[in-house]
Amino acid sequence: MTQPRSRSAAASGRGRPPGGEVVLDGLGVSPGVAIGPAHRHEAGEVPVPEHAVPAAGIDDELARFRAAVDAALRQIAKLKQRGARLPAAAGEEIGFLLDAHAQMLSGSRLVRGVEARIATARTNAEAAVQQETSSIAKAFAAMDDSYLAARVADVRDVGGRLLRNLTRTTFRAFSDLAEGTIVVAEDITPADTALMDPERIAAFACVAGGMEGHTAIMARSLGLPAVLGAAGLMEVAAPGDMVVVDGSAGRVVVRPEPATLAAYEEKRAAFLRAERQLRRLARLPAVTRDGIPVALHANLELPRDADLAMQHGAAGIGLLRSEFMFMNRDDLPGEDEQYAALARAVTALGGRPATIRTLDAGGEKLPAALRATVAPGPNPALGLRAIRLALREPVLLETQLAAILRAAVHGPVRILLPMISHLHEIQQVRAVLARVERRLLRRGVALAEPRPPLGVMIEVPGAALAADSLARACDFFAIGTNDLTMYTLAIDRGDEQVAHLYTPLHPAVLRLIQFTTEAALRNRIPVSLCGEMAGDPRYTALLLGLGIRELSMAPIKIARIKNRVRGIDLAAAALRAQAIMGQSDPGRIAALLDDFNALA
Numbered sequence: 001m002t003q004p005r006s007r008s009a010a011a012s013g014r015g016r017p018p019g020g021e022v023v024l025d026g027l028g029v030s031p032g033v034a035i036g037p038a039h040r041h042e043a044g045e046v047p048v049p050e051h052a053v054p055a056a057g058i059d060d061e062l063a064r065f066r067a068a069v070d071a072a073l074r075q076i077a078k079l080k081q082r083g084a085r086l087p088a089a090a091g092e093e094i095g096f097l098l099d100a101h102a103q104m105l106s107g108s109r110l111v112r113g114v115e116a117r118i119a120t121a122r123t124n125a126e127a128a129v130q131q132e133t134s135s136i137a138k139a140f141a142a143m144d145d146s147y148l149a150a151r152v153a154d155v156r157d158v159g160g161r162l163l164r165n166l167t168r169t170t171f172r173a174f175s176d177l178a179e180g181t182i183v184v185a186e187d188i189t190p191a192d193t194a195l196m197d198p199e200r201i202a203a204f205a206c207v208a209g210g211m212e213g214h215t216a217i218m219a220r221s222l223g224l225p226a227v228l229g230a231a232g233l234m235e236v237a238a239p240g241d242m243v244v245v246d247g248s249a250g251r252v253v254v255r256p257e258p259a260t261l262a263a264y265e266e267k268r269a270a271f272l273r274a275e276r277q278l279r280r281l282a283r284l285p286a287v288t289r290d291g292i293p294v295a296l297h298a299n300l301e302l303p304r305d306a307d308l309a310m311q312h313g314a315a316g317i318g319l320l321r322s323e324f325m326f327m328n329r330d331d332l333p334g335e336d337e338q339y340a341a342l343a344r345a346v347t348a349l350g351g352r353p354a355t356i357r358t359l360d361a362g363g364e365k366l367p368a369a370l371r372a373t374v375a376p377g378p379n380p381a382l383g384l385r386a387i388r389l390a391l392r393e394p395v396l397l398e399t400q401l402a403a404i405l406r407a408a409v410h411g412p413v414r415i416l417l418p419m420i421s422h423l424h425e426i427q428q429v430r431a432v433l434a435r436v437e438r439r440l441l442r443r444g445v446a447l448a449e450p451r452p453p454l455g456v457m458i459e460v461p462g463a464a465l466a467a468d469s470l471a472r473a474c475d476f477f478a479i480g481t482n483d484l485t486m487y488t489l490a491i492d493r494g495d496e497q498v499a500h501l502y503t504p505l506h507p508a509v510l511r512l513i514q515f516t517t518e519a520a521l522r523n524r525i526p527v528s529l530c531g532e533m534a535g536d537p538r539y540t541a542l543l544l545g546l547g548i549r550e551l552s553m554a555p556i557k558i559a560r561i562k563n564r565v566r567g568i569d570l571a572a573a574a575l576r577a578q579a580i581m582g583q584s585d586p587g588r589i590a591a592l593l594d595d596f597n598a599l600a
């Protein structure tokens with residue numbers, strides 16, 4: 001994050017004019033551009049009186065605290081009712097959050113801690129609430145766990161609510177703001193965000209906040225452009241100042257110069273045009289001109305992007321790369337933490353399927369916690385990675401499978417295994433899965449009926465060539481053309497020096513895709529393709545022509561691929577695919593494909 005800088009000062013050469021344009025960089029947590037007058041949202045630091053309570057007054061003080069807790073629970077119930085009127089994903093998000101807040105007020109550590117401070121230390125209720133929330137927040141922050149770090153904001157939010165109730169400080173809502181207002185603040189809590197009406201508030205920006213927090217998630221699900229972490233914002237933005245919030249680039253401009261304003265007006269118009277187009281396409285079905293439906297799914301790196309996938313019209317998640325939960329930390333995530341993240345994504349899909357891939361790590365992508373037990377091999381791409389690593393570290397696999405099985409009660413889930421090359425790897429995973437199920441049932445955990453299907457990535461040439469036997473042992477295939485191309489052509493997908501030789505249009509790669517697809521069809525199991533190829537409209541006709549009916553890609557690519565699908569005549573595409581499969585030169589294949597694409 002950069003310090004505020006004045007553009008106009010530099011441009012005019014007249015020194016820093018008070019009130020000139022100021023550009024601030026922060027985190028663009030929710031895309032879109034908004035321009036409007038600033039409203040400074042003052043959280044209103046509640047003054048906290050501090051005094052000792054006489055022994056005779058302890059019962060009254062406890063009663064006063066309990067009344068504040070009851071009032072907070074009523075306020076939360078009311079907020080929940082309002083939340084139910086928000087767009088589906090936002091409503092669900094705020095619902096989870098408010099449930100967590102209500103739990104913190106029901107016999108929790110917070111309530112017990114405050115009561116103990118009043119009863120034994122004879123601290124007044126306000127000071128007891130402040131001391132207890134600070135102590136819990138400190139303990140959570142010290143645990144160096146991103147999940148608990150996000151909970152710190154919740155503890156503070158609940159503490160703030162109790163303090164307002166105790167001191168009878170009223171909360172300033174956003175309902176009386178003029179349409180098009182931009183809210184700027186030191187901090188905006190997720191509960192504040194729930195009170196924002198996207199019809200009235202154009203965007204918000206604040207100094208605090210991170211990409212992972214609930215405020216960011218809420219902004220995305222409400223479709224409100226937002227920038228968090230804009231250091232210096234409250235020093236430069238006065239009430240009524242014209243403000244630009246560019247949630248796509250993570251930038252806030254206070255008092256823009258006419259030229260800046262014109263550029264952002266243009267950017268806003270372009271964003272709205274693209275959004276309209278996207279919305280129009282998101283509502284239209286992905287069917288070919290001759291009426292064959294194609295399922296377009298999303299590849300996700302972070303479960304929190306499930307909402308984004310829905311906005312782009314994804315029919316589900318075709319590939320959730322679970323690596324995110326294991327990176328940038330020194331320990332391994334436990335079952336509960338994994339379950340919480342996965343359950344959130346599954347729930348956000350509202351009944352659409354989620355394909356969750358088990359850990360695809362190893363080599364240079366080895367989580368820090370495993371570095372002591374896994375020795376680096378001579379060739380990471382061919383070494384102890386993905387399913388091989390998981391089977392060598394059964395606790396890792398068992399924990400992950402338990403979390404996935406538990407998440408499956410929230411919606412349809414499929415389990416996907418990365419880098420399978422042997423039949424016995426699937427059989428070994430089935431044995432682990434059965435063990436994990438038995439353990440969960442013994443713990444009294446409810447499991448989804450029927451159990452999630454178990455599928456495999458086809459991304460190793462040997463697996464593609466053995467597709468018939470693998471198809472008989474698993475429930476679905478997902479073709480990973482990124483690795484399949486790399487392993488088939490022996491070209492590292494990350495090595496620039498040989499990048500010119502890396503092409504999925506090599507006839508060997510295409511034959512493996514075709515062979516895998518036909519094996520799946522012969523064995524009556526679903527097959528999808530989730531490599532980068534799926535998100536490139538140049539290849540769509542060829543893949544459909546080869547028999548693929550399910551593609552999974554980055555959410556942002558779905559609209560373009562849908563557009564392409566809707567322009568394709570499948571009978572013609574199948575004929576062209578046949579002609580292409582008779583070729584041996586990637587250049588000739590590319591020409592035949594481009595020629596077909598230009599016609600259709």
Ligand code: PEP
Nearest residue numbers: 459480481482483530531
């Ligand atoms: C692939 O290999 O094509 C794939 C989808 O998996 P990843 O890119 O995560 O290796």
Ligand code: MG
Nearest residue numbers: 459480482483
């Ligand atoms: Mg892969």
